[in-house]
Amino acid sequence: MKAGEPKAAPVIITPSAGVISFPEMARLGNGVPVYLIDKGTVDLMRIECVFQAGQIMEEVHLSALSASAMLTEGTRSYDAATINDLIDSTGAALYHLADKDTASLLTITLTRKLDEVLALAREVLFRPSFPDHEFRLLTDRRIQAFLTSRQKTSVIAREAFYEALCGAENPYGRIARESDYRSLTTGDLRRFHQKHYLPLNMYITVAGRYPEQTLPLLEKHFGINGRDGSGRPVRPILHFATARPVKIFCEIPGSVQSTVRLGWDGITRNHPDYQGLQVATTILGGYFGSRLMRNIREEKGYTYGIHAVAGSFREKGYIVIMTDVANEYREAAVKEIKKEIRILCEDEVTDEEMTLVRNHLMGETARMFDGPFTIAETVRGIIDHETGHDYYNRFTETIRSITPGKIKELFNTYFNIDEAFEIIAGAR
């Protein structure tokens, strides 16, 4: 101990996320909703155009992801080199993103370059040409990345889990194969794009200083009409396999660690228990001092990290516990995970631990609304999952009021370890 007398510990003020207000919405002339997210200190704008054009809309495997990746590879007016040169000259960054449920084009630009950049965003979104040469190069790159990912225990275990949970034919569960990449054509991409990248299938978030001032420019570039007669595509009805609980071992020769994934069916974000379940999984494995981290990392030293998540796609919820451990610890890790769940099913959490988790989640929620770009991401989650504009106000209320009795009840209702898919990816 170094010398000197320290001052007594300060009083810690219970954190609050305050009243969270949902951003204002405007509409372009063609009806496209624009969410305006204010605040910010620098002259940088974040504009995201979101389409319901994720993997669930695919008729041909990988067409959603590849259509998104090809947007900036050439348009009807510009070849790939020219369009990229024009984008880069503005200093802006355009990111094409696609996941299971949605696809988007995210643009971050200096405010003074907005007009130019939106014109380019419109060009890549609505007039891509999907040229063969660029598509062939992209396909080769993606196959190489795919083959590399076959060596990653965490990727293989994740895929095996979603497949077991949703079914091999379900878009949430389907695992890509090398042949899927090889058989995909630019025609598949054109068809997917034509059907799904429509103004009437889009909403926009604008984040930065004075977002309302961007409306005339958005009207100019995105106030356009789609093709006549093409309606908004309807989400397909998804079928979920009802697989029995099973142990799955995925062999990855030579790997020095194994990924363990233990998971099962959960609930989607609109379910009344979803918010409570967030609190419950936080206690189990959602923070540095969680039950699982204390036991499996800080006491046993089996792993660098272990996490529990109650997550949800648009139409499927799941609960999963995941960790990377040395091969020799994987059985022990599974045993300890089950033990920690059993304890939470049997014993109520103490008030002390409840307070800790309440405060932690309150701070986390406050941080999700800190700064316009972060708020834009949070708002997107609310819109995409249609959870209602007051979702986070309800969540902070749940954080404040949920009882240890309710937590125990949630563990007993949703953490039935006999229904678990137990997945291990690693060396034999």
Added chain:
Amino acid sequence: MLTLVSLPYFVFMIKFERHTLTNGLRVIVHHDESTPMVTTNILYDAGSRDEDPRATGFAHLFEHLMFGGTPSVPFFDVPVMMAGGENNAFTNNDITNYYITLPSNNLEAALWLEADRMRGLDLREERLNNQKSVVTEEFRQRYLNQPYGDLQLLLRPLAYKVHPYRWPAIGMDISHIEKADSRSAKEFYDRFYNPSNCILSVAGSVDPEVVFTLAEERFGHIPSGEHNGRRLEQEPEQDERRELTVHRNVPAAHLIMAFHTGPRVSRDFYVLDLLTDILAGYDSARFPSILIRKKELFSDADIYLSGEADPGLVIFSGRIREGIDIKDAEGAVTAELNHLAEEYVTTAELEKARNRYESNRLMSYMSAANKAFNLAYQEVLGDAEGINSEREQYMSVTAEEIMVASQCTFRPGNCSVIHYLPAKR
């Protein structure tokens, strides 16, 4: 064509105030009223370059011990969470950095926690042994259980023969982590973890004067200790090409080419940093255009600066397409680099790189946590004002400077090459 500098617009600057406590602790405060949160960032001038070559990875292991508790705070994370905060840390070759982001009305709690673990730490053997296991798994997870994950472990001892940059921050080998004992932990703590070897920066909706007063109350009693007294043998100039070939269980070959550069605070750094953007900073940059799209040699091709305080490296890193000979791929990279020594980059290329730099700079100011770290980092490099003055360094880079820097840097004798090849089946 208009160039960026001629456009009349407001150049955004970060305002901050500085104060040094009597024990030598440097305190920097940036007031940002747009956020309800505050970040306290504590940077210790201690990194893996300060380690014993026989026990590498120690600075990083020690970072883990900083979360292990003290006599008055048994679990560091508990009060942070009670205050609604998040916290983390990282270690690199030069520094160890800790931060807490929390609602600004709990600023005092963050300062109390940081002062408490600077004042005294639980360094029991049991705690140390547990964190050795955790770090061993971290080593495996990040470097051994990832395809291409060991490239960093291979490159450093190839490029450096004398300077401690010859090992990565995680350590040279898992067996080194095993060697750490609580006596060396105590010595490391006493040597580096004291006010005179540390910078505290705070960014958020807080009044600088209030922060200075609170810092005095919380840290003022801690004896100043001594500055780290670091004296490192500098790397001699490399005068011969070095080459290493390895075979691994990966689907595609990977090429690394590393060249020695100047220190972080030197004109060389800014010139080369802007150049790496022109080469690979965006889709229309030279490497994606030529090496990926036109010549179809690589599936990805990047070049970046390692960015350390002492003379660092500029590193080309590229994944090679199936069926391409790695020697041909390397030849094409060399041709591009040689070209820089013979012909000026264009005005349009410079403008693009400047625009991108400007966007990235503003982007990095979106978060108070980032501003807090950058202020502390610039201060340890020499002057926190660097957070603002660096902009001019980048904006003033000329085509002539890029040519001269390329001539000096991209010489065959200054190059370390790794051919990372798929194992023969």
